Amino acid sequence: MSEQFIREIEEDLRRDKALKLWKRFGPWIIGAAVLVVVGVAADVAWRAWEENRRNEQASAYAAAEALAASGKQDQAASAFEALAADAESGYAGLALMRAAEARLAAGDRDGAQAGFEAVVARGDLDPALKATATLKAASLAIRTETPDQIRARVSGLIDGEENWRPLAEELVALAAFKAGDTQRAGEIFARLADDADAPQDLRGRAASYARVLGAPIASEAAAEAAPADAASTDADQEPAK
16 A cells, blocks of 8 residues: 555544544533633623722712811711621721711710721721721720720720720820729829830820829839938048048
């Protein structure tokens, strides 16, 4: 047989094998290709939907802010609350905070406190946002709760990150002061006045309260004692005439 004839037979065999393979696996290959195309299309559609949703949430947030800016605090609070009920965690947390602040601006202290407490109760929000809400809720609760109850509210901040501790302790001191426990309040204020980790303005407030309550501030006592100690040392060292 000629080489041409042999090549033709081999080509026929290859075509026959390819046809059999296609009949066997072709539908699966097509199905897989369709799935890839559908998957890509679904991903593109999902991204577009997410982008549209974010734009809608941003518009709703801006509209609520506009209501607050125009003095319509009750309407703003309702708008923020409606957004929080349907928004992702980022916008939901901000909307809940702004709703509570709008309630407070409208004079609804109980509603504001409940709003801040709702932020604290959410497990999916930013820790810094929840810490801020904890402090705001506690500051409103001072009206009706004991110092120990306020301490329980902010215990996570006092025992947690150093940044929040001085602010939380100041609320406990204020609660004690309001309750008439001047000794407890004075001790906390005096300690905060010397707290190097506390903000400077907080240390100033604490020092003022401590002085009013007659609580000794360690750094001031040390400063007052220093000249006396120096004078005593000079007298001891003065040569006899």
